[in-house]
Amino acid sequence: MAHLGNGVEYGLHCLLWLARPQAGFASSRDLADLQGVSPSFLAKIFPKLEKAGVVTASDGVHGGYRLARPAGEISVLDVVDAIEGPKPLFDCQEVRGKCAVFGSAKPDWSTHGVCAVHSVMIRAEQAMRAELAKTSLAKLAETVAGKAPAGFAEQISTWLADRLESRAKTRSRANRTDSGRHTDAS
Amino acid sequence: MAHLGNGVEYGLHCLLWLARPQAGFASSRDLADLQGVSPSFLAKIFPKLEKAGVVTASDGVHGGYRLARPAGEISVLDVVDAIEGPKPLFDCQEVRGKCAVFGSAKPDWSTHGVCAVHSVMIRAEQAMRAELAKTSLAKLAETVAGKAPAGFAEQISTWLADRLESRAKTRSRANRTDSGRHTDAS
DSSP, X not given: OOSSOHHHHHHHHHHHHHTSTTOOOBOHHHHHHHHTOOHHHHHHHXXXXXXXXXXXXXXXXXOEEEESSOGGGXXXXXXXXXXXXXXXXXXXXXXXXXXXXXXXXXXGGGGOSSOHHHHHHHHHHHHHHHHHHHOBHHHHHHHHHHHSOTTHHHHHHHHHHHHHHHHHHHHHHHHHHTTTOOOOOO | OOSSOHHHHHHHHHHHHHTSTTOOXXXXXXXXXXXXXXXXXXXXXXXXXXXXXXXXXXXXXXXXXXXXXXGGGOBHHXXXXXXXXXXXXXXXXXXXXXXXXXXXXXXXXXXXXXXXXXXXXXXXXXXXXXXXXXXXXXXXXXXXXXXXXXXXXXHHHHHHHHHHHHHHHHHHXXXXXXXXXXXXXX
């Protein structure tokens, strides 16, 4: 198992579609189907991204999620932190203060300052986080787009628009059939 | 929960005692008691460190573990890898190749080279590992020793020697009482 869960990968790939200059709102269901990942799993990730201010949501048949800020201002680290939560590399248990030779009264020097082991871990964590902070969604989307042939971005836009259109038609038919229902339960 | 388990902290603190210039063999039981951590938990960690060539074991009443190499040649990364095993930061599921617009035949370009998301994660992992590799057990032990007052290293040596002595006496009495038992089941 890896340190970071699959949610980070799925979340980042979704956000790359939302980082396209031509992107509008897209539902987590459509983004899941577009990428062949579990819609129910993704449905739990987007509220985390919304809470962290990475995406913003809009209700209704044309609603869904879009980036809350310009893609150049959202780093990979922002996304990892939003999805994984405050998960440190190392959780210091202050083992140094439990030494048997201290008996019941540990001396002040034994836990003075940050533990040397913890210090190494903090430096390693900072190095990892600094690297994740270096890359923005805009930069990542640019790299991904650079690998695709001309016209691929339009294919994606068409696919998402078709899904939206199809859902709007279904909803419209349902409203005509059952004109007494006004509640949007989708 | 942190990315690295408590085993890494317990293991490193044990190894710091074994990294002292005057250190001999010490049992995982004594090292656990010295530090107030679970002996059964530590008993599962030392075989991993032995397998990775970080410590070497010796049987018998004066046996236990000692460093397999000079402390200056064992890095924090060596210990983390030994205890955590091959745990990458990120486990790429190649989401990029599952895009719905590809249908059943994904084009070659879609999975050509390393995924852009994965590349960022690899760079972050390398930065973290490089930082962990920078610090040796010798350097870490030196930092820890520098925080302790004069005479503390001797206190530790005495505590460990007393435990060994006490065990040797218990064993000797048991042998005299039951001279027919030659199997060492401790």
